[in-house]
Ligand SMILES: Cc1ncc(COP(=O)(O)O)c(C=O)c1O
């Protein structure tokens with residue numbers, strides 16, 4: 001991408017890339033309805049958090065969790081099954097303690113929960129339980145992911161969990177952007193990037209690294225954890241591994257990720273391989289390597305990751321007080337996240353927390369749009385592509401591993417796929433930023449999809465719409481610098497706001513300011 005003339009700074013080092021509801025006062029103990037009353041043979045259900053005496057000074061939150069749950073009894077369970085297999089004909093399944101990423105036929109796997117056990121409790125029970133855990137420091141429920149532990153990894157011991165209290169991210173009412181650019185009153189942005197390592201990947205990585213922590217304690221052959229990455233998976237993996245003292249190995253496409261993303265695994269002590277290939281090449285290599293070496297695969301091919309990521313969908317419902325939005329728009333690359341959102345919404349419907357699911361939109365960069373092409377062809381045969389460079393660099397993926405999951409999610413949610421050109425995504429990002437956000441280019445892709453669907457009337461002015469913002473804008477400052485410098489070939493940068501160089505004297509400054517204030521004065 002173009003380098004800036006207005007914002008130049010010296011290179012850092014040689015590895016430079018080129019390119020809830022509010023808690024109801026004392027609403028516990030919850031009374032489960034008749035349907036949700038557990039039978040006498042069942043152990044006590046998970047209890048909502050009630051106000052409690054302060055723990056002893058020499059006890060930490062892990063010790064406290066251990067004391068409160070000494071038997072570690074579990075009544076819920078989950079296992080791997082082949083993705084979308086017909087339950088009447090497939091008996092293939094694996095314990096989550098096995099190291100397996102693919103089914104016998106080579107297809108994807110899915111984590112299947114014991115839904116009958118979860119259905120012993122009604123929707124109100126689950127809503128109240130999840131609501132009771134928001135905003136607490138009780139281990140591990142202070143995490144937006146682990147506050148839904150029974151639906152995520154029900155059998156893991158809380159002691160094995162590696163968490164940075166991720167999740168519970170801001171659902172931002174984009175009032176001005178909605179009104180000014182879209183004539184919409186109910187536009188919301190789920191800021192998944194306001195997170196420990198700056199992207200939604202933390203939601204999945206806490207689950208995966210926790211399970212690895214458990215496997216290592218069980219003496220399973222896992223020396224390290226590895227991933228291929230466009231920058232966010234690697235940041236999350238290295239941070240969670242560093243926190244647990246587990247070696248991490250990351251394969252990055254050389255010169256294709258931002259400096260901010262590159263420095264994250266370096267700082268967290270990962271073993272970083274910069275490879276002269278694109279993400280799809282790195283993905284291919286990490287799959288080969290993890291089948292030979294005791295390195296656990298951390299990409300979303302591993303269905304454990306999606307169990308954490310699905311909690312963002314549950315959180316959206318929770319933040320709307322369990323009212324279902326009409327649309328949820330997700331930028332897609334390797335395509336695990338769109339399925340994770342579907343799965344979260346679908347579980348909430350199946351378990352009676354809500355009565356429907358939103359329509360999903362997956363948004364891709366036009367330069368890396370294999371799903372879009374597949375959708376436009378009427379879901380005929382899928383063809384991977386060679387993805388071109390895009391400012392939305394984290395979704396520069398041509399051969400997405402979760403294509404089948406994405407198609408399933410879209411077909412079952414009456415979903416839509418849209419695409420965004422480089423100019424569209426950069427303009428959308430600049431426009432959103434100008435209303436007080438600071439989004440990443442991938443969120444610009446999702447906003448472009450929204451703009452298009454509003455223009456065509458598919459999304460109505462009062463439709464409650466959630467745009468999923470997947471990474472923090474601060475990871476992608478170079479793209480913003482290029483845009484505001486009007487330094488991008490073939491892009492007009494219509495919303496650029498470059499700094500004004502002024503002579504450092506009172507008169508010059510006053511002249512410039514008067515001109516500016518006149519242009520901004522309200523016209524009565
Ligand atoms: C910032 C960002 N947004 C969106 C995506 C797309 O997510 P997925 O690969 O699950 O489709 C990724 C990673 O691919 C990402 O890093």
Ligand SMILES: N[C@@H](CCOP(=O)(O)O)C(=O)O
Nearest residue numbers: 229230231232233299300334
């Ligand atoms: N954007 C991702 C690409 C890999 O996706 P994953 O969800 O399969 O790990 C990244 O940041 O690496």
